[in-house]
Amino acid sequence: MTDQATQTTRRESENHGPYRQPDFHPLPSFYGKKLPTVRLEAEVYDCELEGVVPPQLNGTYYRLGPDTLYPILGDDDNIINGDGYVMKFRIEDGHVDFASKYVQTSRYLEQRKARRRLYNEYRNPFTDEPDAPKIPDRDNTANTYAMWVNNRLFALREDSHPHELDPETLETLDVFDFDGKLKSTALSAHTKVDPVTGEWWCFGLFAERRFEGEVALVVADSDLNLVREELFEAPYPGLMHDFAVTREHVIFDIQPLTVDLDRAKAGGDFYAYDPELPSMWGIMPRSGTVADIRWFRAPNVVVGHIMNAFTDGDRVIVDAPVSPGNAFPFFTDVNGQPTDVDESFAKITRLTFDLSSDVDEPIVERIEDAVGEMPRIDDRFGMGAYRYGYYKSAEGISRIDWQTRELTTFPMTPPSLAHEPVFVPRSADAPEGDGFVLVVVSHLHTNRGELMILDANDLAAGPIARAKIPYSPPFTFHGSFAHNVDHAAR
Template sequence: MTINERQSLYVQPQFHTVPSFYGRQFEPVRLEADLFDCQIEGVFPEQLKGTFFGLGPDHQYPTFEDDIILNGDGSLLSWRIEDGHVDFKSRYVQTERFTAEREARKKLFNAYRNPARDDPDAPGLMQRDNTGNTYAWYFNGRLFALREDSHPNEIDPVTLETKDVFNFDGALKSTALSAHGKVDPVTGEWWAFGMYAERQWAGECALIVADKNAKLIREEYFVAPYPGMMHDFAVTREHVIFDIQPFRVDEERMKKGGQFYAFDPDQPSLWGIMPRDGSTSDIRWFRAPGVVCGHIMNAYTEGKKVIVDAPAAPGNSFPFFTDVAGNPTDIELGNATITRLEFDLVGESDQPKVTRIHGAVGEMPKIDDRFAMMRYKYGFFRGADGLNRIDWDTLEVRNYPMVAPNVLHECTFVPRYEGAAEGDGWLLAVVNHAATNRGALVVFDAMKIEEGPIAKAKIPYSTHMTFHGSFAPGVL
């Protein structure tokens, strides 16, 4: 064997930048770290005690050049806050898929939700799609790494050690559990869904409800009018709202190596509404042309109307998916505006009243979760130029601009104290500065966001994108 032949055995595939939202490209970070006593700028409030968890995708190994951010391995971030001090920790979610690739020392599962492009050495896994990369979900003392097409992994909230796959003690029949759940602030219940619950790709979906102790108490099925995307949904005190977005699943396209989803510009989003105490057979479907939603801010019922507030775009908000003809779509049409949809449950129209809020361009909405499922006043969201708060009583939007190339991730609201008024508390968010490779957890006074952060806990690198996170109050 020649020297060149021997050297070729050790040539490694190259990491590509990963297509993400808004046309951005991200480099993998691939770092697990511990930092005791972060450098603090400003003062962390004395009442702010607990752990902020963030979760996002970060590719462990190189993959195809056309891979997308949604296919990245789950990486958890935690900031433990106590007495003005902050300790940082990051760990990969050690899913079955992650472990198989680490043992093989290479990428095995090369495309998002499409086994047709798997490496020949890839093992057949029940949890093939579970990267555990979407939502760090803290629920009644337990932490889960959620991914909508799979069962989540439970995570030790102190060490970030990955525990077993969670399926409500074997009671869950659906193969999927939504990455977005809703906690009822009155009952403590966990409301969720499972899209493509049987992996038939026909639009089959499960409504899933667990009690406050994570015991499954309800699971019932329906079939959506077409096989589209449902990433988030809404629950009010009286109704459940399912939103099917115009991204079609086509098994034949996948078999040919194509994408799992493709955007259908001729198909409206569909919104199915059922009584909360009724059955999925009671769902009434509404059409919303030109309304494409990835996330829901909040929803509530008012008389015979259901109000849903959400970021809505006129076009493809997932630009790394082509349209059904295989063509790229206009990135600008994927920019969302905070929008109110009003569904008249007694009227004859099958379309909601759609009101886009002027000046409220942005995504990743959050609220004071104590007011979920009911009429509320404040919503928070990440704008194109920073952090925003909308007052739904006045429609006033307040903003703190972030200077490029800073990147602000999704925020999380923490009340100032038990019983505080709505919105009286703090907003926590991760900020990255790629140009200097530095990052921080930032804290805003939620009622004074325009004044800027009151404190920062700095870390010496720029983290991967975090999708969704939560806050565990108290010292764990």
């Protein structure tokens, strides 16, 4: 659509005349890919199965990702700006039931009522339609992480407060803010549940919406009572999508995608990559305060997600997919220029921070053949020393054995698109890594999808079961498995 035609449809709409909806178009995603929007809520009772679902696997697998209800005017949207779309696979006694639904955020409801896009570019209200109703949580698409914590299900988004969801119906409940006690305007998309204490560790990036680098550390007890909230200033106003917690330390990672409100007001991206900046890593004692943060610098280390972290004496070890350049290539650099997609490809990497040394950079050990993202572990071993990590690799679904550095892979090829792999233990007391890897797959070429169940001890052998769904679901970012959820009778 031309700019003139766009303005004409906008004016006609404002005057209650004819309105031509902008065309739906594939959205820029990671690694230079473009993915279609789906716009389908669905239920499948008793999915078609191939193979046998393991009897030890009983519970519900939740996934959350973005799907664009209405396209913006133009073609410069990106996948992380899509509306929250939650899916569940209920696995019980060898059967699998499926359901999907949009998260009913304020912006979703306003746009549904208007039957068109009102809130346009990612975190940039200066690009919204003139008649868009002003809502306080304009940026909350609730589209990043279906987080199961303390027997409750939350749709997390890093710039906002979570939406709580009904785990059975997927209906949207209230926005969660610890009964009004949370001061931060944001709660991280990536939170950490301590497998020993049950504490919920979180952060709030741009907690006061000054966009100057203000960050809140937020901690709740095992009953989700807010017990700690501390504010600090990061070295610069950069992106922090994930963070890490060990038994002894908290690690904050500020990435060189910076915020400039003047750029946003001029129609530019909310984030822009600055290749002159190193990523900055702040480490504090878990028993201390944010006043104890020590900052390290890591040039040519750009991180979106953390696999795990642990403390070994005076050393803090962080494992993560690391890109040499802009890990979010749908954002331009600070000069408005596109960045090299090849520099967004990440390798699984071990960063070692020596707290006893005056050196302010970590030791960086890249696993050269381990190209991939979306890392997960056996969550029972989170925050401590561990052996196995799982990730969506360039070749398919992979496992790294940190003890031997051995890589094991179940290969997959485009146009089938694997989502994040999630590990589920065979039993509560099974050894680390003894269990199953669950992977949702979108078969874009056939418009079909499936839940693939792999034996974590033998990924290369391929799926032991597939639960099929009759459409290709939108790409989901992150999810959780809830063991033996007590659902209402169907």
